[in-house]
Amino acid sequence: MISAEFLHEKGIRDLNEDAVLCDNERQVYGVFDGASSLVNYLSPDGKTGGYIASHIVRDVFSSADGALIEIARSANEAINQRLVEGGIDLSSNLNRFGTTAAVVRIAGDTAELFQCGDSVIIARFKDGTVTTPLGYVDQDIDIMRLWRQYVDAGKDNVKELLRDEIHHGREQANIGYGTMNGDPRSQNHFQSIKLQCTDLRDILIVTDGMFIPKSDPDADEDWQEYFRVCDDNGLSELYDYVRHLELSDPDLTKYPRFKIHDDASAVLVSIG
Secondary structure (H helix, E strand, C coil), rough: EEEEEEECCCCCCCHHHHHHHHEEECEEEEEEEEECCCCCCCCCCCEHHHHHHHHHHHHHHHCCCCCCHHHHHHHHHHHHHHHHHHHCCCCCCCCCCCECEEEEEEEEEEEEEEEECCCCEEEEEEECCEEEECHHHHHHHHHHHHHHHHHHHCCCCCCHCCCCHHHHHCCCCCCCCCCCCCCCHHHHHEEEEEHHHEEEEEEEEEEEEECCCCCCCCCCCCCHHHHHHHHEEEEEHHHHHHHHHHCCCCCCCCCCCCCCCCCCCEEEEECC
């Protein structure tokens, strides 16, 4: 019996740019972390580009049929169309808004997984093994390494000092890492796989706002820990744990990151 719970919490800004898909009837689940352009685009109704992108992709995945990777192509084209309609200059990635996507669809004994960007699918198998079947790319690792170095050197206003590096990182979208921002090159970073449900116990899908903070950017992620925390009291326990650590570091010096806390979304799918 498949069951799922989800969490969708706003970060420090006024608008939650994440989107969540938790459709038990169609057995489609996903999280989408919107990223606004660096030119501060707003729609006529006051929505940011990140919000628009994440909800476009969520809506396409929630209604379309076919292979997930083909649905992703359609969703990416829909973002590009919205950018064109908004009169956005598409010559630079700094102007594009986009979103990550991590989606799971269960059909019979098969779980189909799709991933683009740094939202991640974590699978726990019945033998206790925990993996990220589609891997995980930390697109901000170089910036976070510098952040750690600057903090350790006693520098102030670290984010401002790293402005050029942050802009360069955005320019690397769909070159060094994947994001769904309407660029046709996005599909070069689409990843998909099918797993047998008979081998799976549960699947956790999270945006980076649910990542457990690390003091050392190069430390390996302990994906087992995510399930250990969730086993105590579900997604709310994981959310509370992450926020407790973040709020204990309001100056962003112990745990390098861009803001005190980000939008946070997750879906926990229990398979059996």
